Amino acid sequence: MTTQIGGYWGKLIEVDMTTGKVEITDRHMQYVSDYIGGHALGSKLLWEALKDKPGIDPMGPENVFMILPGPLGGIPIPGGGSRYNTICKSAMTQAKNSPYGENGATVAWSAAGGKFGPTLKMAGFDGIYVTGASATPKVLYVNNGEVELLDGSKYWGMSTHEFEETIQNEYGPMYKNCCVGPAAENGVRFACVMSETGRANGRGGTGAVMASKKLKGVIVNGTMPVPVANKEELLDKIKFYHNTIMASSNADVRRRWGTGSGLTQRSNMSVTSCRNHREGMNPYDDKIGIGVIHSEFWIRHRSCYGCPWRCMKIGVIRQGEHAGAIAEGPEYESAMNGANWLLDDMGEFAAIMEKLEGYGFDLIGLGGLVGYALEAYENGVITSKDIDGIKLEWSNGVEIMKFMDALVSNHTNPIYDWFRRGSTYAALKIDAERKTDSVKYAMDSKNHSFAAHNVHGQEAATGYNGLEMGYAVGHRGACHINGVTPAAMNNMMIRDMGVFCSFSTAYGAQGETDILNFIMGTSYTLDQMNYIASRARNIEKVFNLREGFTVEDDTLPWRTFNDPYQWGPKKGALLPEDKFKETRKNYYTEMGWDPETGIPTKGKLQELGLEDLIPYLPK
Amino acid sequence: MTDMSNKVLETVQNKALPFANMSRRSFLKGALVAGGALALAGCGETTVKTVTVTEKVTVTVPADTVPTETKNMVTSPMFIMPQYQDCVGCNICMAYCALSHYGELDLNKSNIQVYGIDIKGGMVDIPVLCMHCSDSPCMASCPDKVQAISKDEVTGALLIDHDKCTGCGLCIEACATTVWDPTGNGWGDRKGRTGCLRAHDELGVVGMCDLCDGNPECVTACPENCLRLSNHKGGCPGQYWALNEKELAQQVWNLLYGCK
Numbered sequence: 001m002t003t004q005i006g007g008y009w010g011k012l013i014e015v016d017m018t019t020g021k022v023e024i025t026d027r028h029m030q031y032v033s034d035y036i037g038g039h040a041l042g043s044k045l046l047w048e049a050l051k052d053k054p055g056i057d058p059m060g061p062e063n064v065f066m067i068l069p070g071p072l073g074g075i076p077i078p079g080g081g082s083r084y085n086t087i088c089k090s091a092m093t094q095a096k097n098s099p100y101g102e103n104g105a106t107v108a109w110s111a112a113g114g115k116f117g118p119t120l121k122m123a124g125f126d127g128i129y130v131t132g133a134s135a136t137p138k139v140l141y142v143n144n145g146e147v148e149l150l151d152g153s154k155y156w157g158m159s160t161h162e163f164e165e166t167i168q169n170e171y172g173p174m175y176k177n178c179c180v181g182p183a184a185e186n187g188v189r190f191a192c193v194m195s196e197t198g199r200a201n202g203r204g205g206t207g208a209v210m211a212s213k214k215l216k217g218v219i220v221n222g223t224m225p226v227p228v229a230n231k232e233e234l235l236d237k238i239k240f241y242h243n244t245i246m247a248s249s250n251a252d253v254r255r256r257w258g259t260g261s262g263l264t265q266r267s268n269m270s271v272t273s274c275r276n277h278r279e280g281m282n283p284y285d286d287k288i289g290i291g292v293i294h295s296e297f298w299i300r301h302r303s304c305y306g307c308p309w310r311c312m313k314i315g316v317i318r319q320g321e322h323a324g325a326i327a328e329g330p331e332y333e334s335a336m337n338g339a340n341w342l343l344d345d346m347g348e349f350a351a352i353m354e355k356l357e358g359y360g361f362d363l364i365g366l367g368g369l370v371g372y373a374l375e376a377y378e379n380g381v382i383t384s385k386d387i388d389g390i391k392l393e394w395s396n397g398v399e400i401m402k403f404m405d406a407l408v409s410n411h412t413n414p415i416y417d418w419f420r421r422g423s424t425y426a427a428l429k430i431d432a433e434r435k436t437d438s439v440k441y442a443m444d445s446k447n448h449s450f451a452a453h454n455v456h457g458q459e460a461a462t463g464y465n466g467l468e469m470g471y472a473v474g475h476r477g478a479c480h481i482n483g484v485t486p487a488a489m490n491n492m493m494i495r496d497m498g499v500f501c502s503f504s505t506a507y508g509a510q511g512e513t514d515i516l517n518f519i520m521g522t523s524y525t526l527d528q529m530n531y532i533a534s535r536a537r538n539i540e541k542v543f544n545l546r547e548g549f550t551v552e553d554d555t556l557p558w559r560t561f562n563d564p565y566q567w568g569p570k571k572g573a574l575l576p577e578d579k580f581k582e583t584r585k586n587y588y589t590e591m592g593w594d595p596e597t598g599i600p601t602k603g604k605l606q607e608l609g610l611e612d613l614i615p616y617l618p619k
Numbered sequence: 620m621t622d623m624s625n626k627v628l629e630t631v632q633n634k635a636l637p638f639a640n641m642s643r644r645s646f647l648k649g650a651l652v653a654g655g656a657l658a659l660a661g662c663g664e665t666t667v668k669t670v671t672v673t674e675k676v677t678v679t680v681p682a683d684t685v686p687t688e689t690k691n692m693v694t695s696p697m698f699i700m701p702q703y704q705d706c707v708g709c710n711i712c713m714a715y716c717a718l719s720h721y722g723e724l725d726l727n728k729s730n731i732q733v734y735g736i737d738i739k740g741g742m743v744d745i746p747v748l749c750m751h752c753s754d755s756p757c758m759a760s761c762p763d764k765v766q767a768i769s770k771d772e773v774t775g776a777l778l779i780d781h782d783k784c785t786g787c788g789l790c791i792e793a794c795a796t797t798v799w800d801p802t803g804n805g806w807g808d809r810k811g812r813t814g815c816l817r818a819h820d821e822l823g824v825v826g827m828c829d830l831c832d833g834n835p836e837c838v839t840a841c842p843e844n845c846l847r848l849s850n851h852k853g854g855c856p857g858q859y860w861a862l863n864e865k866e867l868a869q870q871v872w873n874l875l876y877g878c879k
Contacts, residue, residue, distance in 0.1 A: 075724065076714040115710070115735065122726065161740040173734040173864060197740050223727035225717075235718040239840075242711070246842065299875050302742060303709030308842030310707040314741060316876045326741040326876055354740065 006229030007071030018132030042087030055100025076306025079504025084117030091205030098548025108204025123222025179217030181360020190365025198328025229521025248506030281568030336367025348397025368449025448477020691833030696775025708744030
């Protein structure tokens, strides 16, 4: 393919882990003008790879694992140049009644910032496409156009922090890397791909899939200028967007607090995740809230590539039992590990964050699972005898850390095999064995944990409530950045095509389209971008339907409808189930799908030019 | 509300800045012409001839009192001193340097390099750039036949002529923080320079900061105000200059993350 589109090299690294063969292809270029890049392009590539292979084991060699920086990767436009997506069939999600049993899983994608994505782009490649599975651990080495698959046995078992430090000492400080940690290596499904010690492609279990291919990490050095359409104006444009982003309304908040200010703010609004999502207000906000974090923990800021916002915070605990604990965060989603477990000690909170970064857990997935386990322990569904003497009590950070260690290293007790698969999976297994009803408080949708936003107390604004639609119908399971209305979901997809940061809201969808046009030398209109986004969303929907997901899976757990807040300013708040079902029906209608079953109509698919998907629709 | 505040803003601007729409140069010209006219008008009463003010009126003013059109940030020998603990590692300085000097986003050509270094999970970002040593060992080391390196008389910046540079690497050696002993003794003599010079396939040597003719792009661009201009009057701060990026990172790490 000789099409010249700015922001693309036309080179994709394809690695067959089974044979160890590395090829440079242009597999993605035929789709670039129709799917732009990032999430949408990845979904299309995944669909093309797996459309005739439904129900494959996501942890098996048939699954495809992709690392895709967007067309802006490597160009220091704030919020755009730094990010990359990991895409594969999810190792995490589960359908209730799939014909493929436990193998029925959704599409998974997850974005992260930092410097790995842009460095990969500057090394002369548009992404990495991994198939097969190796017998021995490997690392992929990329250096300015060269690619090599190296033996990675000596790195296997290293924590993400150790890996980062080892690579820097072996290769030099200009080398960036992404890697999986011990959690992913030991079969934990909610494991992430980590880079620069604190950047995580958290959701969907993409790290577990990467580890299942025995790919420990990718080591990359790149200094080549990414081809862009309008080279002469580049410096002026970059300056313009720096000023835009620095002058935007939330610049001060993000620069100073990152997303951490939400910990206290949303607790006061009673919409954060607290006590395994039963409550919305954190009773220990004076102990682990943003005031304490700011005064006792944070010591410096850190940026993604090319962004002046530096919203990543790094802190160190200087005194007490956990002195010396260094961790990135907490950001807002860390409420899943603080308020959600009712932690009341900043030292423990920091030590837990350090540990989960080192292991490479998805902090949201871990938050949901441990939240479930804590509640099951409280209700006597599991006892300390079941989990090797660990006393899983609320607020007990030290015991929770022992539980985290056991999740990674305990392979003798079969209950941990269930826990490694996520909360609903574990709950269903435990319930079947013990005749209990603990699935009621497994707070997830499609076995994919809720994020740190509670849906109980969120007010209705425009017919849609807070995040309940994002959680219920999200294509990777419960998802807080999925969008709430069909229009918002399209906007989120446009953002993920870029791949733009969730926080660079100053651009808006139109601004993002302009930036993409400038870099790629194209002239998409916003309508066209929405059309592309709709296409990608419909492909994902058909992918999930074909794996056995139905309208029964597009729902929320029992607690959301039946277990009201017991404290806080919104005490008694609930989400009415009938109203939720009506909203879901409206959503399906607005998407052009069948309002009862949520299956895309043939007319809608034809309108989007996706006739080839019609044979794959459920009968 | 917004209309109201806009109006208020407009009037305030109009009052406070009568020459808001004039560029510096036209303002200056206007002032000079007006001054000339006044002077002539003053004379006009006493002399017989009435002089019409034309555009050709010129007034000679001593050169050093005329403000230059664009004000340079650097008017005497200076260097850019990074405040290491403030760097957030956004790499904006690198991008601006590469784009403004070479017109392309080749970060390897950038004269400033920012290394993100991980120590025990605590990341530290270390900018490494030319400190314009007053004794300039790189310039001294450049072979007499080549003489690719020169010094700007006003800013004290070191300028490299990439056409002349042969890429022999003598300046890189002279600029090193420490020298590698090939006989197996490890890192040998400490030279105490920044080690900012690097070999480059196409250009020979890169890393010499030219201070952008007095208006360093990186200093203006740095969102953290981490890169600051400093002069040589106080002598060398010394300590940091003699360290390579890893040793520097350890020092900054001790400062930031050190406890107990």
